[in-house]
Amino acid sequence: MSLFGASTGFGAGGFGAATTDTHNPMKDVEVTSPPDDSISCLAFSPPAMPGNFLIGGSWANDVRCWEVQDNGQTVPKAQQMHTGPVLDVCWSEDGSKVFTASCDKTAKMWDLNSNQAIQIAQHDAPIRTVHWIKAPNYNCIMTVVASADRGLIVYQLENQPSEFRRIDSPLKHQHRCIAIFKDKQNKPAGFALGSIEGRVAIHYINPPNPAKDNFTFKCHRSNGTNTATPQDIYAVNAISFHPVHGTLATVGSDGRFSFWDKDARTKLKTSEQLDQPITACSFNNNGNIFAYASSYDWSKGHEYYNPQKKNYIFLRNATEELKPRNKKW
Template identity: 90%
Template sequence: MSLFGASTGFGAGGFGAATTDTHNPMKDVEVTSPPDDSISCLAFSPPAMPGNFLIGGSWANDVRCWEVQDNGQTVPKAQQMHTGPVLDVCWSEDGSKVFTASCDKTAKMWDLNSNQAIQIAQHDAPIRTVHWIKAPNYNCIMTGSWDKTLKHRCIAIFKDKQNKPAGFALGSIEGRVAIHYINPPNPAKDNFTFKCHRSNGTNTATPQDIYAVNAISFHPVHGTLATVGSDGRFSFWDKDARTKLKTSEQLDQPITACSFNNNGNIFAYASSYDWSKGHEYYNPQKKNYIFLRNATEELKPRNKK
């Protein structure tokens, strides 16, 4: 699920390096030193933090931090470990801390300044999500677990967000995305679903293979959105015009996670096995990748007629 609500020199020479590899048909920038197992989540640093930093969690039990430089190059900065796969990550509002959720049934708070991590949550089953929550009279961290519970914890280090979300998008394993607004004037008209990540396109009577939507991310400036799927493609959408802006070429692995940086000029996406076909299709020889794309123009909404 994803909530919605000045240009730089990035990409002025880092993007578009020639390649014939099927793992990178879009010729995007590869992040150095990716995880050794499937990448489950990506998150860029918040606006309060100078520069761009990318956090990624993986099934190798680790969470990694890279600095993304203006020329598109990446520098590994730090790494922390869980005792089980890391399924989700999020940032504190000031960018000083990262929160991680793991199959080891714990959530941790990682202080990037000291490079120390402490446990802040415990569940009876793997923790699938971790989120910063802003309510009218309090701020907290929420964890969601496969033990069928949500837990909220007060973390007193945050500043208020500038904007309240207007709604959310929810993806499914059935190749669909639902757009829901919070308190819309006309729910039957304003809320809608659309098809995506299918073979032979979405507007055909031909039998289709349907793929899971693995992640959704909203552009922080334009309000358009990106979806990534088990079909190995990413797509950009204009929810207001209810139209597709772009679909990528097909990668040779599923795309498992995606994220925009705080001003929307960098789109990060991860290519790795998503376990949708079970362990018998897992190839340990396959390398995992994180790519960076300058998608500023591609995410601009369609002109209204």
């Protein structure tokens, strides 16, 4: 029986009695040989590839590939290096290549079959993100860019890519992450935007009723409610949408992940608190595995950095916990 099947105890506390282990309070599966420095990005292989492979980039200047077996175990397969921290990774449509973006101002294409990487781009500053877009018929016809001045620019990618709309940020504080969501016809419909203020905005591009359909919600905050017990507020480090249900995961500097149903405006689950921030997350292509990375996010500066602290990547069964609900929050 597959460990990732719905009938197993994988990722649901089914590995035994309660534990005081704070690095893995959810008792999820640990990925073998994680990076030696903070993990900046995770990406699962596309549907065209048989099985599941996970790519992760880190501030140790490396990008690693693991095979995720049916029993939940992970096998390190290959590794490539940049001369600066790796900030983002993505897969080609057929899964034969991985693209990497780095603080060394370059982007590389990594051929997994030959295990060779070549430089494909050179910029004047670090490259923050990299994405694969199918052509000539684009799979994703929209992209959204969040700028340093808290503005948002939406681009349409059909035919000749061009600026579609500029949007004032629905959030008051610095943007941290952004993710596009699709409608029931599998077309881009809007985006979720996370900030350092422990808040996420759900924004539709062409909503029937903008005042009603667009909204924000608080997340990744402590339970303090008054001056005697003030509320701690943490950054939303990453957002990922479930590929089947359209529900979403957020991960934060508070060391927790949360699952949400944006349509029902319902929180589905919040994890126990890990002993360090969660910096990245990703769903596999059929949505039954949720990967998340535990490592320092520098939200408290250099004085809180502990080079002896181990970094982790965990795998969790996402089959049941991400199913939509009907309850309103």
